[in-house]
Amino acid sequence: MHPLFKERYSGYSFDKNKTVPFSLLKDVLNAARWAPSCYGDEPWRYIVCHRGYKAYDKVLSLLVKPNQKWAKDAPILIVSVANYIFDKTKKHNRWAGHDTGASAAYLCLQATASGLMAHQMGGFNGPDLILHFGLPDECIPMAVIALGYPGKETPSKRARKPFSHNFYDGAWGKGLKDEKEK
């Protein structure tokens, strides 16, 4: 496996004194563009908010309190939004959330590759965010992503569930055995 996948982590400490150069922000957003999507529709939308501007303060205030505590040190907050209507056909796109999540994952991985940290959050007031930004009915905010340089912290020990919990061997519920477990 490429080491980048394990290097990426959702930390709680941002270096509040360091801003993200525009060239790096562009790399991170460009990576999000190159995710695959159903019919190539690219249903993701991102609202990029920089510290020092009203939009940032608003998004920060819409986070649940425990998220506000650490996210306030991130110089950029990005709202990811899924558009559930296909651009071309105007029909319902039931894969919009799936594709927007994939795009956000690309964004996070590029952040790590660029020496930054991206931490996604589902803990925010969705209805108020929709109202504030005037999102159309077909658009659902998926996450707020804090982006910046990592601060000083020892990341907690990260682990994943065993293979057999998430991967099945040709039948529903029949856990796939990791080579080591076999």
Ligand SMILES: Cc1cc2nc3c(=O)[nH]c(=O)nc-3n(C[C@H](O)[C@H](O)[C@H](O)COP(=O)(O)O)c2cc1C
């Ligand atoms: C959709 C989504 C919502 C999340 N919401 C929050 C959140 O509200 N607050 C938080 O601290 N972390 C949140 N996380 C981060 C997860 O807790 C984290 O990804 C998970 O624990 C795995 O850790 P890792 O990203 O370091 O591998 C969220 C992640 C995702 C993908």
